[in-house]
Amino acid sequence: MEMLWYGVVSVMLAVYVVLDGFDLGAGALHLFVARTDTERRTVLGAIGPVWDGNEVWLLAGGGALVLAFPLAYAVGFSGFYLPLVLVLWLLVLRGLSIELRSHVPNPLWRAFWDVVFALASALLAVVLGAALGNVIRGVPIDESGTFGLPLFAEALPGLRSGVLDLYTVLVGVFTLVGLTAHGGLFLAWKTEGPVQARSLRAARFAVALLAVLFVAVSWATVRVQPALAEAGSRRPLVWLTLLVVAAGMAALVRGLLKNQTGLAFGGSALFLVGLLASAAGASWPVLLHSTVSPRFDLTAQAAASQGYALRTALTWTLIGLPLACAYFVYLARTFRGPFRVEPEAPQPSGPGRA
Amino acid sequence: MTDPLFWHRLQFGFTVTYHYLFPQLTMGLALLIVIFKWRALKTGDAGWDAAARFWARIFGLNFAVGVVTGIPMEFQFGTNWARFSAFSGGVIGTTLAMEGMFAFFLESTFLGLFLYGEKRLSPRAHFASAVALFVGSWLSGYFIIATNAFMQHPVGYLVAADGRLHLNDFWAFVLNPWALWQYAHNMCASVLTAAFVVSAISAFWLLLGQFQDVASRCLRAGVVAAAIASVLQLFPTGDRQGRMVADHQPVALAAMEGVFESGPGAHLAIIGQPDVKHRRLVNPVEVPGMLSFLAYGSFGSTVLGLNDVPEDLWPDNVELTYYAYHVMVGLGTMFIALGLFSALWLYLGKLLQSRWLLWIWMLALPFPYIATTAGWVTAELARQPWIVHGLMRTSQGTSLRVDAGSTVFTLAGFAGLYLVVGLLFLYLVGREIAHGPAPSRAPPRAPAAAALAGGGRA
Numbered sequence: 079m080e081m082l083w084y085g086v087v088s089v090m091l092a093v094y095v096v097l098d099g100f101d102l103g104a105g106a107l108h109l110f111v112a113r114t115d116t117e118r119r120t121v122l123g124a125i126g127p128v129w130d131g132n133e134v135w136l137l138a139g140g141g142a143l144v145l146a147f148p149l150a151y152a153v154g155f156s157g158f159y160l161p162l163v164l165v166l167w168l169l170v171l172r173g174l175s176i177e178l179r180s181h182v183p184n185p186l187w188r189a190f191w192d193v194v195f196a197l198a199s200a201l202l203a204v205v206l207g208a209a210l211g212n213v214i215r216g217v218p219i220d221e222s223g224t225f226g227l228p229l230f231a232e233a234l235p236g237l238r239s240g241v242l243d244l245y246t247v248l249v250g251v252f253t254l255v256g257l258t259a260h261g262g263l264f265l266a267w268k269t270e271g272p273v274q275a276r277s278l279r280a281a282r283f284a285v286a287l288l289a290v291l292f293v294a295v296s297w298a299t300v301r302v303q304p305a306l307a308e309a310g311s312r313r314p315l316v317w318l319t320l321l322v323v324a325a326g327m328a329a330l331v332r333g334l335l336k337n338q339t340g341l342a343f344g345g346s347a348l349f350l351v352g353l354l355a356s357a358a359g360a361s362w363p364v365l366l367h368s369t370v371s372p373r374f375d376l377t378a379q380a381a382a383s384q385g386y387a388l389r390t391a392l393t394w395t396l397i398g399l400p401l402a403c404a405y406f407v408y409l410a411r412t413f414r415g416p417f418r419v420e421p422e423a424p425q426p427s428g429p430g431r432a
Numbered sequence: 433m434t435d436p437l438f439w440h441r442l443q444f445g446f447t448v449t450y451h452y453l454f455p456q457l458t459m460g461l462a463l464l465i466v467i468f469k470w471r472a473l474k475t476g477d478a479g480w481d482a483a484a485r486f487w488a489r490i491f492g493l494n495f496a497v498g499v500v501t502g503i504p505m506e507f508q509f510g511t512n513w514a515r516f517s518a519f520s521g522g523v524i525g526t527t528l529a530m531e532g533m534f535a536f537f538l539e540s541t542f543l544g545l546f547l548y549g550e551k552r553l554s555p556r557a558h559f560a561s562a563v564a565l566f567v568g569s570w571l572s573g574y575f576i577i578a579t580n581a582f583m584q585h586p587v588g589y590l591v592a593a594d595g596r597l598h599l600n601d602f603w604a605f606v607l608n609p610w611a612l613w614q615y616a617h618n619m620c621a622s623v624l625t626a627a628f629v630v631s632a633i634s635a636f637w638l639l640l641g642q643f644q645d646v647a648s649r650c651l652r653a654g655v656v657a658a659a660i661a662s663v664l665q666l667f668p669t670g671d672r673q674g675r676m677v678a679d680h681q682p683v684a685l686a687a688m689e690g691v692f693e694s695g696p697g698a699h700l701a702i703i704g705q706p707d708v709k710h711r712r713l714v715n716p717v718e719v720p721g722m723l724s725f726l727a728y729g730s731f732g733s734t735v736l737g738l739n740d741v742p743e744d745l746w747p748d749n750v751e752l753t754y755y756a757y758h759v760m761v762g763l764g765t766m767f768i769a770l771g772l773f774s775a776l777w778l779y780l781g782k783l784l785q786s787r788w789l790l791w792i793w794m795l796a797l798p799f800p801y802i803a804t805t806a807g808w809v810t811a812e813l814a815r816q817p818w819i820v821h822g823l824m825r826t827s828q829g830t831s832l833r834v835d836a837g838s839t840v841f842t843l844a845g846f847a848g849l850y851l852v853v854g855l856l857f858l859y860l861v862g863r864e865i866a867h868g869p870a871p872s873r874a875p876p877r878a879p880a881a882a883a884l885a886g887g888g889r890a
Contacts, residue, residue: 127548130499131540137506138532144509145529148521148596155510155517156831162511163842167849170500174853177496181860224514226833383522384592387599391526398533405541412545412552 094135103261105199149381207253211246216367259284310360322352454498460626486869516829531575538568581611632797659771684814698735
């Protein structure tokens with residue numbers, strides 16, 4: 079039952095990365111690929127209807143984590159106190175920038191929110207990637223069962239490193255580049271004209287950079303957390319996820335070469351899912367590795383709720399998740415096809431009012 | 433300054449109070465918008481559509497701020513209250529996860545369709561998306577109230593060998609009787625806030641002689657809704673909620689009512705100041721025996737006084753508990769008076785001409801917010817010193833590894849960020865009110881609007 083819920087939480091967070099990933103990436107890119115107000119409204123129009131729903135996967139995934147592994151939620155969230163509050167502030171600013179930009183036609187107002195949107199999106203990608211890096215590297219859980227981490231102490235991963243060290247920043251940058259490619263491909267798929275051309279060029283560049291970083295991150299991960307690689311190499315499921323990574327990459331490259339943007343975007347999604355699945359598959363049953371001693375590792379069994387709660391929750395999850403997917407499909411169908419922006423209707427309330 | 437508990441409480445109290453300024457409007461407003469849309473659908477009267485469209489814009493702004501300030505709430509259980517989460521997550525994780533699964537997905541999907549989809553959807557489909565949004569936001573409210581109800585009156589759990597709580601009875605936990613009455617009371621308050629906001633802005637327009645068609649129909653609907661909600665707020669929901677407190681948290685009741693001396697025939701203090709040091713109520717105006725009657729159904733019933741309770745089981749701020757409760761009840765009484773009187777004036781056909789009454793409605797806008805906030809302050813302070821009533825003290829629920837300095841820093845950050853958010857919100861809402869429900873105006877230029885208008889649907 080713990081393994082099942084480990085899977086459910088992992089899948090929900092992976093869905094979050096794939097879905098919110100493209101709007102984070104598009105946000106990080108949009109200053110470069112969209113230059114005029116009409117073009118920027120095209121970008122925002124492509125992600126506007128879906129970003130809130132995408133972010134809900136983070137909240138729902140967080141809710142599932144509390145439900146299934148309350149101890150992991152408590153230990154992890156309090157240990158990463160400052161970086162998580164930073165994430166919250168960035169989420170607030172990013173949500174505001176998407177929602178408020180359109181309300182006032184003043185060009186300065188819009189330029190301001192465009193920059194806030196780009197910065198918050200890029201920083202969120204880095205911080206979320208660094209968080210993943212921390213989970214892989216491990217944190218100094220001691221005999222009290224808790225940990226606290228400074229933002230940074232030493233640059234190299236080890237006992238005295240903080241939330242940010244060379245490894246976690248590397249994973250953060252890798253995430254930013256990966257999501258930029260993902261978001262660029264999404265825009266290339268959903269837009270037309272100059273925005274599409276620029277998005278495609280940006281995505282090509284990001285994918286090339288991603289390939290280099292992928293090698294670096296893989297090498298560093300094996301160095302930093304050898305136990306993960308060792309456990310992973312013994313599990314057929316992990317080999318399967320690596321096949322998914324390879325398949326995603328193949329689809330991505332093929333889509334780029336043949337100018338099939340939908341295929342490339344799908345490949346990028348597969349690539350991200352495969353990577354996360356391989357990390358999750360290799361980590362099981364450990365939710366949080368201790369850098370102090372493997373004795374203090376926080377395992378799924380130790381952190382889990384009791385069987386009754388998990389079984390009941392499974393029942394209503396089997397009702398709730400299909401419903402959520404149905405809404406999502408309905409929304410995606412409503413907004414399918416390339417996105418075109420209409421000329422903005424004249425606003426009765428000009429910049430001089432209010 | 434160095435006590436982390438104080439700062440953790442202040443940060444949670446501040447962020448949750450601020451957050452709830454927005455959902456309390458959107459939940460009630462969702463119901464009123466559904467009613468407006470329904471009347472438009474039934475009568476084909478374009479005025480109701482214009483009204484619904486204007487309030488949808490106000491709804492959208494409130495909803496956006498509610499969403500961005502709501503995300504920190506879900507995180508803070510873990511960041512600031514790790515020991516509480518570890519202790520009770522096995523139970524309250526159920527409602528927190530259900531909120532995500534059943535409410536958030538529903539809300540986030542239909543929000544875009546409702547706000548920007550009017551041109552693309554048929555009138556019926558658009559009405560249905562308004563209903564879906566209403567259901568989603570009210571479900572969200574229920575799951576949060578059920579979570580809070582567990583902290584007030586824990587049911588459906590068992591204590592495991594390691595001391596952590598685990599779910600034992602799903603239905604007992606989800607249908608906690610405390611949750612049912614608290615939810616009813618809270619949702620009436622939400623409708624009351626929405627009705628007052630609708631009425632206040634309509635009164636503002638009428639006093640200025642603007643948008644008279646939409647303003648007068650919104651005022652009529654708002655006044656009727658306010659009258660109904662204010663009465664329901666007292667009876668049965670407030671009354672039953674009070675009995676819950678009397679039955680399950682007698683110490684909280686004593687602090688709320690300022691009762692120090694136990695005994696039968698307890699007086700109900702209308703006003704008066706608690707003097708905790710000398711354990712008495714100063715300058716009281718009291719109704720003899722009334723508290724015994726309200727709490728337990730007869731004038732002779734015995735009500736527990738704080739004198740018979742060890743001080744370490746008292747709410748740690750008896751004065752604020754007492755004042756917050758009396759502010760809520762006092763305002764609630766005035767809402768009933770204003771609501772019923774205005775409904776009578778409406779019936780007599782004098783409401784729209786009585787400028788003095790319109791002034792009162794316009795200026796009444798902040799008071800339901802104050803009453804609701806005071807009500808929640810009462811509920812949360814009266815529960816102290818417990819974070820889970822009878823099971824875990826608040827002082828044992830904090831994160832051990834988060835020091836006071838970090839929390840002061842993040843609290844200051846939240847305060848600054850929320851100040852900016854509040855100013856932006858007021859600026860944008862002010863623009864909308866000044867512009868009013870003009871029929872010529874295109875839907876707001878939000879991204880989704882353009883998407884629906886221009887999407888390349890096959």
